[in-house]
Amino acid sequence: MDTGGSSESPAELKKAKSKTPRKPKESILKQKSPAEFFAENKNIAGFDNPGKCLYTTVREFVENSLDSAESVSELPVVEVTIEEIGKRQFNSMIGLVDRERVDAALYDDYETDKARERRLAKEARAQEIQAKYASLGKKVKEATASKGIKGRGEASFYRVTCKDNGKEMPHDDIPNMFGRVLSGTKYGLKQTRGKFGLSAKMALIWSKMSTGLPIEISSAMKGQNYVSFCRLDIDIHRNIPHVYSHEKRKNKDRWRGAEIQVVIEGNWTTYRSKILHYMRQMAVITPYAQFLFKFLSDAPDKNVTIRFARRTDVMPPVPLEMKHHPSSVDLLLIKRLITETTKLNLLQFLQHEFVNISRSYAERLIGEMGPDFNPKMAVKSLTSQQIVRVHQLFRQAKFDDPSGDCLSPAGEYNLRLGIIKELHLDMVATYSGSAQVFEGHPFIVKAGVSVGGKDVKQGLNIFRFANRILLLFEQGSDVVTRTALKRINWSSYKINQMQDKIGVFVSIVSTKIPFKGTGKEYIGDDISEIAAAVKSAIQ
Numbered sequence: 049m050d051t052g053g054s055s056e057s058p059a060e061l062k063k064a065k066s067k068t069p070r071k072p073k074e075s076i077l078k079q080k081s082p083a084e085f086f087a088e089n090k091n092i093a094g095f096d097n098p099g100k101c102l103y104t105t106v107r108e109f110v111e112n113s114l115d116s117a118e119s120v121s122e123l124p125v126v127e128v129t130i131e132e133i134g135k136r137q138f139n140s141m142i143g144l145v146d147r148e149r150v151d152a153a154l155y156d157d158y159e160t161d162k163a164r165e166r167r168l169a170k171e172a173r174a175q176e177i178q179a180k181y182a183s184l185g186k187k188v189k190e191a192t193a194s195k196g197i198k199g200r201g202e203a204s205f206y207r208v209t210c211k212d213n214g215k216e217m218p219h220d221d222i223p224n225m226f227g228r229v230l231s232g233t234k235y236g237l238k239q240t241r242g243k244f245g246l247s248a249k250m251a252l253i254w255s256k257m258s259t260g261l262p263i264e265i266s267s268a269m270k271g272q273n274y275v276s277f278c279r280l281d282i283d284i285h286r287n288i289p290h291v292y293s294h295e296k297r298k299n300k301d302r303w304r305g306a307e308i309q310v311v312i313e314g315n316w317t318t319y320r321s322k323i324l325h326y327m328r329q330m331a332v333i334t335p336y337a338q339f340l341f342k343f344l345s346d347a348p349d350k351n352v353t354i355r356f357a358r359r360t361d362v363m364p365p366v367p368l369e370m371k372h373h374p375s376s377v378d379l380l381l382i383k384r385l386i387t388e389t390t391k392l393n394l395l396q397f398l399q400h401e402f403v404n405i406s407r408s409y410a411e412r413l414i415g416e417m418g419p420d421f422n423p424k425m426a427v428k429s430l431t432s433q434q435i436v437r438v439h440q441l442f443r444q445a446k447f448d449d450p451s452g453d454c455l456s457p458a459g460e461y462n463l464r465l466g467i468i469k470e471l472h473l474d475m476v477a478t479y480s481g482s483a484q485v486f487e488g489h490p491f492i493v494k495a496g497v498s499v500g501g502k503d504v505k506q507g508l509n510i511f512r513f514a515n516r517i518l519l520l521f522e523q524g525s526d527v528v529t530r531t532a533l534k535r536i537n538w539s540s541y542k543i544n545q546m547q548d549k550i551g552v553f554v555s556i557v558s559t560k561i562p563f564k565g566t567g568k569e570y571i572g573d574d575i576s577e578i579a580a581a582v583k584s585a586i587q
């Protein structure tokens with residue numbers, strides 16, 4: 049008979065207790081916001097080290113300014129200023145009291161007395177040798193700073209400001225445009241430099257990581273009596289803007305355009321030449337723009353001011369937004385288009401949401417889909433299986449290629465003008481290919497080949513542009529470099545690939561540039577249509 053009481057011995061009870069299930073462990077599954085992801089992997093967006101971060105910030109701001117001015121057919125005027133900020137000034141900006149070092153040996157750059165003596169003696173010897181050579185009238189290499197200091201050393205800070213005369217930003221949209229990773233106005237099928245809705249936020253994330261200071265944005269429309277001003281930061285965990293100030297200020301001068309400013313850690317010394325090269329090449333590919341570049345510091349001999357004057361008022365036409373080509377869409381995109389369409393039936397959907405499907409062709413396609421389909425069926429009632437059928441047919445059926453009318457290449461005349469004026473060349477030949485297609489996306493390749501020029505080195509000097517962006521990194525993997533090095537027989541043009549000063553300029557424009565990575569640094573060599581078009585343009 050069960051008495052209901054416990055018949056277990058104390059030892060058994062203890063054992064049983066120890067078996068009681070422990071409190072469930074906290075779940076190991078975690079989520080990350082896009083802002084967190086890019087903060088942790090900033091290198092994939094071109095923000096590798098402080099020097100590269102300074103370069104990429106300048107580049108992204110300039111490209112946003114050009115996109116903006118071109119979108120309203122305004123001849124771009126872009127002013128970039130990099131201001132070096134000393135440590136004392138930086139500390140006072142963030143309200144930190146400057147403090148002298150007390151325990152010197154605590155620091156990374158600490159040198160023992162002996163090491164210091166050795167270094168100074170070495171430097172004195174180097175100076176003596178230099179003086180001796182100089183007195184003999186010989187050219188001497190500048191003495192390099194001795195390597196004694198290890199570690200990262202002291203950070204350098206810069207205020208980067210970019211001002212333009214482009215399109216205004218709607219006052220209420222500014223916080224989301226700059227404070228939410230993956231938000232932008234350039235996601236459509238249109239040839240623009242920007243695409244991902246990421247770059248300005250990366251500059252802000254880097255400023256948050258390196259200085260903790262917010263970004264400042266001013267924007268105004270022509271004739272508008274106020275300037276939208278916004279100072280904001282980004283809440284990394286939630287990927288939302290954190291706004292300190294957002295107001296309408298008086299626009300006394302009836303100014304039009306945008307001004308973006310961030311304070312970041314950088315390295316001007318190591319990236320100076322890359323940044324200047326970038327500005328110069330942007331002047332080549334956008335000769336209808338006027339650029340002013342300034343570097344300001346407390347040391348006047350370090351300061352730089354370069355003005356790249358506009359050389360033509362002929363601006364390429366504004367690129368047009370285009371509809372999707374049936375060969376370029378995947379299942380997910382078809383589903384999204386169905387959700388977003390205002391068209392009611394399948395026939396109208398096919399005819400109006402895609403390029404190169406006429407009414408009669410849409411009817412033929414629907415007939416081919418099978419007995420479950422008819423032109424009048426509600427497009428939003430298509431089942432998942434039926435959508436797969438539409439997709440299968442899109443992949444297999446023939447469609448005319450999309451036209452390149454929606455593209456706006458730099459123009460052969462502009463390319464030639466930019467190259468000749470900027471590089472002081474003896475000879476340049478330019479060629480403009482017709483529109484071609486890869487994976488349903490139209491693209492146009494233009495190329496220029498020059499020989500000679502006072503600023504050109506011996507051998508192949510390759511300049512790559514994509515949607516009028518200069519590509520400066522990952523040269524070796526890029527389709528243009530590989531083509532110029534391996535697939536062109538230079539000797540058949542009586543050009544010596546090793547000894548002549550050869551400039552190869554290739555500009556590709558498309559509604560979709562197949563960049564490798566979000567840093568937009570190079571185009572891979574794996575798309576055969578692009579590789580073939582690049583080869584024939586150079587040839």
Ligand SMILES: Nc1ncnc2c1ncn2[C@@H]1O[C@H](COP(=O)(O)OP(=O)(O)OP(=O)(O)O)[C@@H](O)[C@H]1O
Pocket residue numbers: 108112113116212214215216217225226231232233234241242243244245246247248249306307308
């Ligand atoms: N100077 C500017 N003038 C007008 N609008 C701007 C300017 N800079 C940024 N914007 C707006 O802010 C949005 C976000 O800019 P962001 O640089 O983050 O991304 P994007 O340019 O769209 O794409 P990508 O990341 O490929 O550069 C842009 O789409 C644009 O609408």
